[in-house]
Amino acid sequence: MIARRTALKTVLAAPLVAGVSRADARDYASAGEVIAEIDRLEGELDARLARLAATFPAAASFARSVRADHERHRRARGALRRRLRVAEPPPVPVPAGGASVDALRALAQDLVHAHAEGLPALRDAQAVDTLARHMVDDARHLAVLQMWLETEQPGG
Amino acid sequence: MGESRRAFLLATARAAGVSAPVLGLLAGREAAARSEGRDLEILSAALLLEHHAIALYGHGLKRSLFPPGLRAYATEFRGDHQGHRDTQIAIIEERGAAAPAARDDYDFGHAPAGDAFVRLALEIEIAAQRAYTGLISAIRTDDYLLSAAFILVDEVRHMTVWQRVLGLRIY
Numbered sequence: 001m002i003a004r005r006t007a008l009k010t011v012l013a014a015p016l017v018a019g020v021s022r023a024d025a026r027d028y029a030s031a032g033e034v035i036a037e038i039d040r041l042e043g044e045l046d047a048r049l050a051r052l053a054a055t056f057p058a059a060a061s062f063a064r065s066v067r068a069d070h071e072r073h074r075r076a077r078g079a080l081r082r083r084l085r086v087a088e089p090p091p092v093p094v095p096a097g098g099a100s101v102d103a104l105r106a107l108a109q110d111l112v113h114a115h116a117e118g119l120p121a122l123r124d125a126q127a128v129d130t131l132a133r134h135m136v137d138d139a140r141h142l143a144v145l146q147m148w149l150e151t152e153q154p155g156g
Numbered sequence: 157m158g159e160s161r162r163a164f165l166l167a168t169a170r171a172a173g174v175s176a177p178v179l180g181l182l183a184g185r186e187a188a189a190r191s192e193g194r195d196l197e198i199l200s201a202a203l204l205l206e207h208h209a210i211a212l213y214g215h216g217l218k219r220s221l222f223p224p225g226l227r228a229y230a231t232e233f234r235g236d237h238q239g240h241r242d243t244q245i246a247i248i249e250e251r252g253a254a255a256p257a258a259r260d261d262y263d264f265g266h267a268p269a270g271d272a273f274v275r276l277a278l279e280i281e282i283a284a285q286r287a288y289t290g291l292i293s294a295i296r297t298d299d300y301l302l303s304a305a306f307i308l309v310d311e312v313r314h315m316t317v318w319q320r321v322l323g324l325r326i327y
Contacts, residue, residue, distance in 0.1 A: 025302075065327040116305035120298035125190065128301070129293035135305065136289055139312035144326055147317065 026117050031127060032086040034118030035077050038131075040092050041111040042070050048107065051099035052154065059154035066141050073134045080127050101148050108142040161286070168283035172208040173259050174201040182290055190296040196248065198291045199300065200256050202307075203244040205287055207258035209237045209280045215264040221273040226321060230277070233314045240307045247300055271322060278318035285311040 028034045046067055053063035081088055097103065115135035119128050148154050166183055174182075178201040213234035216222050222230045248255040267273055288308040295301045319326050 062327050112309055116302065116309060119292070119305050120301050125293040128295075132289055132292045132305065132308065136285065136308065136312050139309040140316050140326065142309075143313040143316035144320075146313070147320060 026113075028118045028121035030086075031080075031084050031122045031124065032089075034114065034121050034131075035081060035086060036089050037114045038077065038111065038118070038134075039074075039089075041107065041114055042073065043092070044094050044097075045104065045107045045111055046070055047094040048097060048099045048104055052101070052104060055099070056154045062141075062144060062154070069137045069141070073137070076130055076134070080130060084124060084127065101145060101154060105142065105145040105149055108138065108145050112138050112142050164279075165283050165286045165290075168208075168280065169201065169205065169287060172201075172204040172283075173256070174204055174287075178291070181294065182287060190294055192251070192296065194294055195296050195300055196251060196253050198295060199244050199248050201291070202284075202288065202304070203241060203248070204256055204259075205280070205284050206237050206241040206244060207256075208262065209284060210234060210241060211258060211262045212264060212267075212277060212280055213237065215262075215267065216273050216277065219267075219269075221267060221269040222277075223270055223274065226274065229317055229321075233277070233281075233317075236310045236314070240310065243303050243307065247303065274318055274321055278315065278322065281311055281315040281318060285315050 028037070046063075049059070049063040049066055053060040078088075080086070112135060115131050115138060119131060122128050122131065162183060166179060169179060169182055175197060178197050181198075213230055217227065217230055217234065245255040264276075267276060285308065288304055288311060292301065292304050292308065295304055316326050
């Protein structure tokens with residue numbers, strides 16, 4: 001664990017992950033747990049983003065783009081599940097919740113962290129490659145939301 | 157990866173001083189066998205890209221080549237790269253190896269000012285993002301895999317901000 005602490009201590013100096021302490025970093029036990037958490041967060045983000053888009057038309061094209069990326073990711077995760085013989089859990093209902101840009105940013109950050117922290121639990125190079133590429137898309141979405149917060153308006 | 161994108165990535169990695177085995181990995185010529193030695197090769201390559209980025213941002217900030225309204229981003233991103241550099245060095249040294257130093261012959265003498273310089277910063281961010289994305293599945297150790305993932309997230313943020321600044325499509 002010394003190596004992991006050293007690595008995290010240094011990398012957590014970066015602004016994006018400043019809110020994460022070593023104690024907060026989640027240790028996933030299996031690929032199934034990682035994929036289930038990504039499914040949950042992704043579904044919630046899509047639903048809340050759709051609510052934001054209904055309020056702010058300027059957010060609609062972003063919401064469509066994110067949803068298209070996530071549909072592609074879901075198909076790839078489905079293939080991963082089959083290859084890794086991971087059972088699909090029952091769908092989780094999306095909780096009611098705020099659709100403010102800040103709430104979306106927090107959710108998008110959780111989704112990115114689930115990918116990052118989940119990679120070591122996958123134990124499969126192809127799965128790491130797939131979810132890392134998804135994480136790149138999700139990190140881009142997160143960056144867009146962060147920029148919206150800086151300009152205080154969707155599409156800004 | 158398309159040929160032009162691969163050529164761009166290889167050219168940037170070569171300019172940063174990345175070693176032949178990792179260039180082979182990035183070019184898709186070598187199988188991504190996972191081993192402690194391969195981790196060290198990837199760490200060294202990533203560190204050289206971080207050195208290159210720090211030097212470019214440092215040059216741009218020192219010579220005021222970034223547009224005035226973007227200096228805060230440039231300063232923040234240089235700080236991120238310095239954090240990434242320190243992470244890579246700590247991991248390399250923890251494994252008992254010597255971390256490669258920054259080159260002393262970076263040549264940014266003809267770097268233009270303004271948006272053209274932002275474009276240079278974008279190019280190194282794109283190269284770093286592609287390198288980390290391409291190499292991450294070859295990493296064997298959990299600690300380094302986790303660190304590389306968080307570093308990759310930062311690179312994507314940098315890339316997306318510069319693309320937005322330059323009016324390029326981000327979604």
